[in-house]
Amino acid sequence: MHGGRVRRFHFARDVEEALSLLAAYGSRGAVLAGGVDLLRSPRGDVEGLVDITRIGLSSVRETGGGVAIGATTTLSGVLESQAGHDYAGGILPEVLRAVASLPLRNMATLGGAVVSAHPWADIPTALVALGAEVRWQGEREGRSLVEELYRTPFRGLFRSAVVTEVRFPPWNGAFAYEKVGRTRYDIALLNACCGVGVEDGRIAWARVAVGARPTRGERLPWAEEALVGRVPGEPLWNEVRRLVEERIEVGEDRRASGEWRRTVAGVLVARAVARAARKASA
Numbered sequence: 001m002h003g004g005r006v007r008r009f010h011f012a013r014d015v016e017e018a019l020s021l022l023a024a025y026g027s028r029g030a031v032l033a034g035g036v037d038l039l040r041s042p043r044g045d046v047e048g049l050v051d052i053t054r055i056g057l058s059s060v061r062e063t064g065g066g067v068a069i070g071a072t073t074t075l076s077g078v079l080e081s082q083a084g085h086d087y088a089g090g091i092l093p094e095v096l097r098a099v100a101s102l103p104l105r106n107m108a109t110l111g112g113a114v115v116s117a118h119p120w121a122d123i124p125t126a127l128v129a130l131g132a133e134v135r136w137q138g139e140r141e142g143r144s145l146v147e148e149l150y151r152t153p154f155r156g157l158f159r160s161a162v163v164t165e166v167r168f169p170p171w172n173g174a175f176a177y178e179k180v181g182r183t184r185y186d187i188a189l190l191n192a193c194c195g196v197g198v199e200d201g202r203i204a205w206a207r208v209a210v211g212a213r214p215t216r217g218e219r220l221p222w223a224e225e226a227l228v229g230r231v232p233g234e235p236l237w238n239e240v241r242r243l244v245e246e247r248i249e250v251g252e253d254r255r256a257s258g259e260w261r262r263t264v265a266g267v268l269v270a271r272a273v274a275r276a277a278r279k280a281s282a
């Protein structure tokens with residue numbers, strides 16, 4: 001952390017202690033989980049760090065076809081868990097293996113990924129596509145779909161509240177994830193997480209989210225509507241690719257042009273939907 005003003009480091013024993021330490025520091029305190037993001041960020045105003053990795057929030061549980069993941073579970077911890085592995089056609093390993101490199105995945109936590117929520121990040125796109133719900137403890141308990149939370153100024157909220165858990169609902173179908181970066185370990189130039197359910201040879205439901213546009217991952221409801229009721233197969237994937245290319249809103253930044261993103265978005269969505277449909281029909 002730049003500025004070198006950190007004076008105290010606390011290992012909180014439980015959520016209550018973490019909250020009371022945060023309250024005591026006011027705006028000069030911060031939750032520390034894996035530290036991957038916080039320690040390289042330019043928050044020079046932090047005096048007290050509250051480490052929450054020892055408060056019993058590292059767990060992965062199956063919940064009737066869904067999965068509940070404690071906020072301080074590392075990305076590697078999710079990858080190594082059976083419940084994380086089995087969920088929704090194996091989508092969590094697909095997404096998490098695309099995140100940074102093994103040493104970073106050994107440190108970075110799911111809760112930290114929810115809160116840091118970089119626009120280019122892989123995990124927010126997947127959380128939105130999967131309908132994940134985040135739960136937290138602050139002055140009061142709170143919960144919200146990640147998709148809705150990201151429409152609010154959520155970072156302020158987590159200056160005085162601790163994310164405790166992320167809940168992934170059950171899906172009768174499968175998801176797939178696609179990412180394009182300059183190298184295997186680089187951040188995404190564009191990413192897409194898509195899911196479908198197939199019943200009686202037709203698509204029963206569809207979820208399509210695209211991120212790093214360069215804005216954070218959001219759903220494309222019109223693409224989802226275009227898929228529902230249709231027969232999975234190459235003609236439909238081509239149609240979806242063209243539709244996304246025509247309608248998606250993208251921007252340019254120093255990494256990629258809008259024109260490039262528009263074309264690649266169509267390809268990524270078509271690929272992800274096709275793979276999800278194959279998994280769902282298997």
Ligand SMILES: Cc1cc2nc3c(=O)[nH]c(=O)nc-3n(C[C@H](O)[C@H](O)[C@H](O)COP(=O)(O)OP(=O)(O)OC[C@H]3O[C@@H](n4cnc5c(N)ncnc54)[C@H](O)[C@@H]3O)c2cc1C
Nearest residue numbers: 033034035036037038100108109111112113115121122163
């Ligand atoms: C070099 C590098 C490469 C990366 N590459 C990728 C990538 O390819 N794809 C990708 O998706 N992401 C990538 N990331 C982002 C990374 O996944 C996240 O930054 C990471 O998950 C953060 O987790 P953490 O536990 O280390 O958070 P920390 O650094 O500990 O915290 C991050 C922020 O969240 C707050 N916070 C953490 N946990 C909680 C909690 N439970 N409740 C409330 N607030 C909390 C902290 O106060 C801080 O503001 C990369 C990051 C780095 C530094």
